[in-house]
Amino acid sequence: MADSTDNSRRRFLKGGAAAVAAIPLAALVHQKQAFAKAKAEEGHARDYVHDAEEAVDHEAYQEGARCDNCAFWAGEDDEHEGWGGCFHPDFSDVLVKAGGWCDVWAG
Numbered sequence: 001m002a003d004s005t006d007n008s009r010r011r012f013l014k015g016g017a018a019a020v021a022a023i024p025l026a027a028l029v030h031q032k033q034a035f036a037k038a039k040a041e042e043g044h045a046r047d048y049v050h051d052a053e054e055a056v057d058h059e060a061y062q063e064g065a066r067c068d069n070c071a072f073w074a075g076e077d078d079e080h081e082g083w084g085g086c087f088h089p090d091f092s093d094v095l096v097k098a099g100g101w102c103d104v105w106a107g
């Protein structure tokens with residue numbers, strides 16, 4: 001009878017330990033998904049366009065300005081070539097194109 005109880009306890013503890021070990025992994029996977037950003041749509045905010053050439057007639061446009069030479073550019077995203085993050089609050093939840101532009105471009 002004691003052996004049976006010990007075996008049950010061991011199985012219970014093993015199962016419990018596996019479940020506890022799985023929690024941080026699940027949390028990491030969820031966290032990674034939470035940080036995955038969608039690509040900005042044209043017009044997302046601040047007159048954003050994917051191609052800075054389309055903004056040459058905009059009153060705020062400065063020659064040569066594009067996202068990847070903007071002070072808000074956060075660098076290219078590892079999983080989306082040609083797209084990157086932007087530190088401006090209006091773009092905090094999306095990726096923008098390296099060659100894109102918006103009216104708060106800052107050199």
Ligand code: SF4
Nearest residue numbers: 067070072086102105
């Ligand atoms: Fe591009 Fe505008 Fe962000 Fe600068 S602030 S990186 S121009 S979206």
